[in-house]
Structure formats: structure tokens, C-alpha cells
Amino acid sequence: MTQASIITIGDELLIGQVIDTNSAWMAQQLNKAGIRVVRRVAVADVWDEIWSALDEEQKQADIILITGGLGPTADDITKPLLCRYFGGHMVIHEEAKQNVLNIFNRLKRPMIERNLKQAEVPDNCTVLLNKRGTAPGMLFNKDGKVFVSLPGVPHEMMGLMEDDVIPALLIQFQFPSIIHKTLLTAGVGESFLAELIIDFETALPAHIKLAYLPNYGMVRLRLSATGFNKPAVENEIEQLFEDLQLLVKDYLVTNTDEPMQNVVGKLLSAKEKTMCTAESCTGGYIAHLLTSIPGASKFYDGSIVSYSYQAKEDLLQVDKTLLELKGAVSEEIVIQMAKGALQNIKSDFVIAVSGIMGPDGGLPDKPVGTVWIAVGNKEDILTQKLSFRFNRQRNIELTATNALNLLRKFILTGA
């Protein structure tokens, strides 16, 4: 099977200043095309370290994809290094030069000599024209291996991968099909799940793998099958995936690989219903998750993010006396928030949350991580109290996912 390795270049990756989202995306695309990614390596903008990564990765992979290090500034040494590594000379590439000129023309920004340097490329590579930026991609062939260098700016890299790199690789290599099937469970631990499906897992043939992916207190199960006969592989995994769903049916959230908010969105769309949110502690994060889905306006009306006490009273008509008596993080208030949102936004369903996300703000009877959730409709409100013990960001994420899951259950059973 054809194997690939991804090298990402940049000091910022090694001091942890940025999170490497590029290589995850690239791995997805390669995988979809039937190429197995065996390693991902991040190295600094240091000549010897990039050089030895190139030496090393071609031992294990047939395709080596490189991102980063192609900017116009002095800390970017990748292009001259690749030129030397593959024994070429730098030349001006006319189309790439025209591309740089066009971009500066369109942006109406002053162009300097340095920008034109972007159009210089080694003469022994295939140039991949970058429609979205000034740094062209470069494809080198050596001893039957393919090396591709791409800019590190995500949307530029993505455009080049889709338009040029994947099509070029599909011509040069013959790939098997890799098919993944993922389901999401909630309310059950990884070990318990493993026990439940132990016979199923043991009986899996060698070309089919099962993985457990814990995720915000839920567990995803992923089956992956590989083979050159695509219809046969599809049939086989389809059958196994059905068996797996039956085994975990009591905990199954969805048999698709998508996040909780998409499951809720589809459920609402299918019923032609809409929802709204009233958020305190999650501060708009639930709204953000839902509106990240293209076409969210079909099922989502809006949110009132009532961060202050005053906003809770003014925007959600929460009772001031009750607020002072019970505190913002209480069952009574979260119910009033839910009702207030339904009244003001006029949706079919609602989620309301109030909690203490930390690191400060904890009280003796309400420590950091205490959360009240209310979900429901005009007829009925369901509440839940949760306690988390993580950092602020994770507490926010877990509150959002749990609230969405509670609404999902409410829609399925209670409405």
C-alpha cells in the first residue's frame, strides 16, 4: 500500500505557539484518496533538521508532503534547501511571477523586490501555481518517490492539495480504497464498551481495524477497512457496521462521523422545527457550534447571551428577587432563562445553561464546574445538573455538548 509522510516546518510548531491543523486536514484528504499516512513530523526552520527529515521520511514513505517555510522572509529557508537537496538551480517562473504581480495589483498594496522572489523556483520541479497567494507549490520526483512542498497558510495549502496534488498523485500511483465508518456513543465508558463488543472485535479480519476515540465524555467507535476491490470492501464493512450498531444500540447517538451539533441540526430540520439558546456560562459557544453548520438558519433562530445579572433580567425577564435568592447558577434561574428565550425568540425548542466555568467564581456550595442545563419547549422543560472538574475551555465545551445531547434526547422522547 502506498504510504505518505507529512513534514511540517516552522519554529512556531515546536514552541507550541500554533496548533498544527494543516497536517490533520492533509491526512484526511490523503486518506480519502486511499493513501495511508504513516508518520507526521514537525521540524524547526533549521537547515540540518529539515534536511535530515527529508532523508528520514523517504525511508518509510513513497510520498512526502511538506508544508511551511515558504514565506518571503529570512526565517524561511525551505526553498533554497529543496533546490540544493534535489540538485537544481533557481530560476524565475514566468507564470508564478505574473501571479504575484496580479495579487499585488488586486490588493493595491505596494510590492517590493522580496515579493518577486516568491516567483523563483528550482528548475527541476513541477510548479504548482497558487491562485490564493504568492508562494507556488513545488513537486519533485526522485527514485520513484514524490516530494511536494506547499505553503503553510491553510487556505493556500488546501487549494493546492485539492486542485493539484491529489490529482497528480492519483495519476502516478494506484491506491486501494480505505473506508471508515464511525458512530458516536454517549453515557458509557470506554472499558465498558470494549467489554460489550469484545467478541465482535476479536472476530474482525486483519484488514479491518476498530478504534475507540474518546471525545468530550462520549466515545466514538471507528471501523476502517482497506482493499483494492472497493465494492467488496464496502459490502463487508457495511455489514459489520450494522452489527456494531446493534451491539451498542443503547448508547448510540449517531451512526455518522459528525459532531453533536450536526445531529441536533438534522433532527430539527427533519421535523421542520427551530431552536434558540439562552447562554450564560457558555457565553455564545453553543450558538457558535450551531451556526458553524452551513445553512444553520433553517433550524436556528438566535441566542441571548446573558452574561451579566442585568442582561438576565433585561433580556430574559429573569426575576430579580429569585436571582438574588437562588443565585444565577440554579435550577430555578435556568428554567426562567429557557422560558424567557422561548418567549422572546419564539422558537420551538430551547437550551438554557448557567454555570461556573472557572478558574475563579466558585462558592462553597457551588464549586467551579457546577452547571445547570434546561432544555424544552413551550409545554415542558427538562433540567440537569452537572459537575465538571476541568479547565475553563474544557468546561465550556463539555457544557455545550451535554446541553445539545440533552436537547437531542428531549426531542426524540419528550416532544
Add this chain to the structure above:
Amino acid sequence: MTQASIITIGDELLIGQVIDTNSAWMAQQLNKAGIRVVRRVAVADVWDEIWSALDEEQKQADIILITGGLGPTADDITKPLLCRYFGGHMVIHEEAKQNVLNIFNRLKRPMIERNLKQAEVPDNCTVLLNKRGTAPGMLFNKDGKVFVSLPGVPHEMMGLMEDDVIPALLIQFQFPSIIHKTLLTAGVGESFLAELIIDFETALPAHIKLAYLPNYGMVRLRLSATGFNKPAVENEIEQLFEDLQLLVKDYLVTNTDEPMQNVVGKLLSAKEKTMCTAESCTGGYIAHLLTSIPGASKFYDGSIVSYSYQAKEDLLQVDKTLLELKGAVSEEIVIQMAKGALQNIKSDFVIAVSGIMGPDGGLPDKPVGTVWIAVGNKEDILTQKLSFRFNRQRNIELTATNALNLLRKFILTGA
């Protein structure tokens, strides 16, 4: 200088199903402690590939940190592999066993044999007790090199790093100081910036590096200095950082390494003012950015996420006739949204945004990526029209950052 390498284990990293945030966080912590991370490698849950990564990484690094692959399920093979690699035998660790029992006791979940397996460790490692989960960390010494294996669950890994790993490394090695100074610029391209500071950059001594980090259409500049005499290094970089700030002063947003929302939050807190938001296209993302800051309630009151036309009318008193005449994405409507939010939420400052984030919803005169922003206070509203040409997620992020930057400028100059 002591060098470290981070190995992350898991098929999910190589098919791009999850983004590796662990190693970025680990790199930050190691860096702060004066340890240079030279490589980060991700490998699959495959025996030979993990084994060869261990062989490979110790050639370049003194410290090898490993995360992932320690779960109780069959796809996790890291622990037996490490036992074999370092020539040990598996034994039950009594304290780790007690920890597993306590956790299941506290969670009131049924415990099975598989869970107790988590307390088995190689007899030749130092066990790092995991207070947050069932999988203990393990520290191995071999030929003067240190290998540490940690669970992949982020908060468990983080707890072990802070409580055990970093302190243990500080005892065993002597590290130099690494000091980073980062500033953020806006409204200027990377190449232009490079030209502006070319003399400064050329004159930098070898132990001080400058990096350009493009970020949402803005550029961060980072100076990094390394040395064993901490006060001397601090003095030196402090002086250079002042020079750098002067050189880029026309574009400087902040001389700290923090995101735009923190800059706005601090500005408001210093003035004892508050703000609110009225969000359409960003769907709560600006609210989420602001409320991700601990203690955000000091300067942030809340948001009205008016996703539907109806919500714009009901919650922000946007004029229905004008809405139908001009469309939701227009200067007139975004001004009304800003005024509506100020009136309802009663903050000192406001941000309102309306736009088309894609992939659908574009119109001939308002293509996908068209955004109107309004910022201001009771006296004055400032608007800006922007056009992005990216995917939905990036359009949302860029809109949020630009809106926050516009409010920042308004507070500094207009109020």
C-alpha cells in the same frame, strides 16, 4: 542545549480525525522550562512504527515524551511495547490499583477486569500516579536519556506534566533560559514588515531569532533568546524588543503574546467600561472569544445573536421595512443592530456584525464573504465593509478579529 522530542501515538492523528493539541501544549511547557523541542512525530498504533520512532527520536533528543496509546482497549499497545523495549516485566502497581478502585468508586460506574489492567506497569519504570484518570504515567531511564509515557487524554497529560514530569526533568538536567517576546501588528503585510525591519533583523546575534507569524490577516513578530545567564539574556532581549516596537509602531496592536480579544478586554477593564455584541453572521463567536477570558464579566455584558430576520426585529428592534429594502447585510441594518444592542443591554461599547459566511447565500451584489461591521457607543457609530474569500469557518474568524480590532481603534481614538 538539552533537546526533546515528542511522540504522539494514535491512528486518529494519521487519518486526521483529531487535531493534535497535546503536543503544542507540551512544547510550550518544555520551552518555558528551557528545553528545546527539536521534533514532533505522530505515529499509528502499530508495533513496528512505534518501536522505530523510539529508536529514531533518541538519536536527536535527550528527552523523549510519548503521549497516547495507554487506554484500556485492544488498540492500545504502547504499554506492553515499552515494557519489552526497556526489557522489563509487567507487575501490578499497588498505588495505581488503589487509584483505579477509587475512581470507579467515586463515579459509581461498574468496574471490570480490563480497568484493573490499567494498574499494570513495567517493573523498570518510575510510576507517575495519575490523579485524573486510570492510566498511570511511566518514566524510563536508558543510556542517559529519559523516556516518559503519558496518557493521551489532555487534562490527564497536562496534570502529569505539571506535577511530575517537568519537576523530574529539572532535577536531572541543567537547562538554559529561553525567553520569547512577541508583538502583534495589524494592517501590514509580511513582506512589507520584513523590509521595514531588515537592518534590525540582519544585526541580530546568533542566539537571538526573529520569526514572522501570520495570523488572521495580522502578523505577529517573535524574538527568541537563549542563554544560561538569565538576567543577561533578559536585559538583551528587552532592549531589542523595545527597538523592534519602535520600528513597527505604526502597525502595533500589542506588545504581548495574546489574542485580539484579550487586548480589547484589558483596554475596557482599564477604563472600567463594558461592552456588548449583536451578532448575525458570526453567530456567537465574538461572544465566545470574549467569554473565553477568565473574569470576562468585568467588561462583557452579553450578546444578542440575531440569526433570523424575526430575531433582528424582536430582539434588536431593527426596522422591518428597512430590513426588506436593504437586506440584512447592509450598513443601515448593522447600525440599527448596534443601536438596538446598546439600548437593550446598556453597555458602554458595542460591536455589531452582519455578513454572508458561505458556502451558500451569496447574491450578485453581495457575494459570499461580504461583511458589514459597526462599532461604537451611545454618541458615535463607526462602520466598515469587508470582503473575505475563504471558507465559512475562516470567514467567521476573520470577521470576529476584524470587528474586535475596529472596536479597539474606536476606543483608543474615538471615545
